[in-house]
Amino acid sequence: MNNQACEQVQAQIGEYLLGGLPDAEREAIESHVALCPRCACELADTRRALDALDQAGLAAAPTGVADAVVAGVADRLRQGLRPRSRFGWPLAVAAAAACLAVGALGIWLGTRPTGRDAGGQVANERLVFEAQAVVAHARSVLRQLDDVKREYDAIGRMVNGGPGPMKRGDRTEGPKVIGNLKGVGS
Amino acid sequence: MAESEGREPGHEAKLVRDAQAGRSAAFAELLRRYAPRVSALVYQLTSDADAARDLSQTVFLKAYRGIRSLRSGASLRAWLFQIAANEAKSFLRRRQREREHLPPDAQPLAEAAAADRGPLDRLVADEERAAVRAALDELPPRQRSVLVLRHFHGLSTAEAAEALKCSANAVKANLCYALKSLRAKLAGGENRE
Numbered sequence: 611m612n613n614q615a616c617e618q619v620q621a622q623i624g625e626y627l628l629g630g631l632p633d634a635e636r637e638a639i640e641s642h643v644a645l646c647p648r649c650a651c652e653l654a655d656t657r658r659a660l661d662a663l664d665q666a667g668l669a670a671a672p673t674g675v676a677d678a679v680v681a682g683v684a685d686r687l688r689q690g691l692r693p694r695s696r697f698g699w700p701l702a703v704a705a706a707a708a709c710l711a712v713g714a715l716g717i718w719l720g721t722r723p724t725g726r727d728a729g730g731q732v733a734n735e736r737l738v739f740e741a742q743a744v745v746a747h748a749r750s751v752l753r754q755l756d757d758v759k760r761e762y763d764a765i766g767r768m769v770n771g772g773p774g775p776m777k778r779g780d781r782t783e784g785p786k787v788i789g790n791l792k793g794v795g796s
Numbered sequence: 797m798a799e800s801e802g803r804e805p806g807h808e809a810k811l812v813r814d815a816q817a818g819r820s821a822a823f824a825e826l827l828r829r830y831a832p833r834v835s836a837l838v839y840q841l842t843s844d845a846d847a848a849r850d851l852s853q854t855v856f857l858k859a860y861r862g863i864r865s866l867r868s869g870a871s872l873r874a875w876l877f878q879i880a881a882n883e884a885k886s887f888l889r890r891r892q893r894e895r896e897h898l899p900p901d902a903q904p905l906a907e908a909a910a911a912d913r914g915p916l917d918r919l920v921a922d923e924e925r926a927a928v929r930a931a932l933d934e935l936p937p938r939q940r941s942v943l944v945l946r947h948f949h950g951l952s953t954a955e956a957a958e959a960l961k962c963s964a965n966a967v968k969a970n971l972c973y974a975l976k977s978l979r980a981k982l983a984g985g986e987n988r989e
Contacts, residue, residue: 624971628946630953659978663947666928671835671848679831679852686857687820 615642619649623656704758708751715744812872816864823863826872827856833873833949834880840944841884843933851883877949877959881941888937931981939974942967 619642625631626639643650670676719740808829814822834855839848858879866875932940941960945951946967957964 621968621972624946624975625953625968628971630946655979655983656975659975659982660947662924662928662982663932663943663978666925666932668840668843668929668932669836669948670832671839671852672845675835675839675845675849675852676832678849679835679856680827682849682853683827683831683856683860684824686853687824687860 616646616649619643619646620652623649623653627653627657627660704755708748708755711751712744712748715747719744808872809869812863812866815860816866823860830873830876831856834876837877837880837944837949838884840932840948841881841937841941842887843929844887847884847887851887852880854883855879871955871958874951874955874959877945877951878961881945881960884941885937927982931978934981935974935977938962938966939970939977942970943974943978946971 619639622631622635622639626636631639643653808826811822811826815826831852835848835852838851838855839845842848842851855876859876866872932943935943938960942956945956945959946953951959953964953967956967960967
């Protein structure tokens with residue numbers, strides 16, 4: 611048996627023993643091992659190692675652990691834990707930004723000189739102008755909020771497997787996929 | 797568990813949809829179904845009964861909070877296992893850091909605490925089991941995760957890759973390295989005896 615064939619077989623022994631190989635590859639390994647004492651030895655050692663794992667008392671968590679998990683989680687759910695809302699943190703961030711912007715404008719308007727000292731007409735005009743600026747800014751914040759929501763939905767649709775409207779029951783919390791757990795419950 | 801999943805995949809999908817719609821009873825049913833497997837996985841990855849209990853609770857609470865992010869048709873099992881593997885990895889990292897900061901005299905105490913696997917296990921433990929567990933503990937986290945998911949939980953290469961967020965080739969390679977290391981460690985133990 612040549613070394614390359616042995617290396618290939620030995621790299622696949624785990625998959626072979628765990629049933630992860632298609633028939634053709636499985637049969638190729640069996641044919642090779644039947645003629646190669648070194649690989650047969652590797653196979654037997656690996657099988658023993660897996661058997662030893664089975665005997666190590668690790669097949670399940672110690673008695674009572676699973677029940678404690680169920681009881682503990684059920685307790686927390688009874689205390690009122692809720693699933694995340696549809697838009698999750700992006701909406702919260704956008705709403706917080708909008709509140710901050712409006713609050714900052716309010717403070718600015720409240721603390722600036724009123725203009726009364728400079729004469730009634732000019733002061734009134736400035737007041738109207740500034741009120742219009744506040745309204746325009748609020749509209750801009752709302753537009754940004756809408757953009758964030760649209761972008762978030764688009765990413766959600768993309769991650770969900772292609773274009774198309776997000777259906778009820780589809781993933782609704784944003785651009786997470788299995789494996790991207792950032793933000794899940796943290 | 798595997799059998800019940802195989803018999804009623806539609807029922808589980810419905811439970812997931814109901815849980816996503818906010819029905820707590822559906823989530824409670826999923827919790828009952830998966831608690832044994834998730835706690836077993838965490839135990840296999842940490843060798844710590846307390847961690848298995850605490851981290852598994854965290855897994856399910858995170859799953860409850862984030863269940864609406866589970867794609868339609870995605871594997872709930874792979875998703876839960878992935879959260880569990882991440883939690884176990886973080887726990888092992890924290891434990892490693894704590895041990896590094898302990899004074900040298902205190903290290904054996906930390907080892908003893910880590911080896912405390914509950915009263916039942918203490919009763920049935922023997923040297924061989926301890927050796928296998930020690931060998932498993934010494935594997936790098938990724939190799940250990942692959943071995944545990946493939947061997948104890950029967951995940952296919954593709955499912956393990958999904959749960960661990962890596963490629964199928966990485967799963968195959970890690971399985972190969974894990975078994976090689978395990979074989980060497982166990983053979984080393986036998987030779988010493």
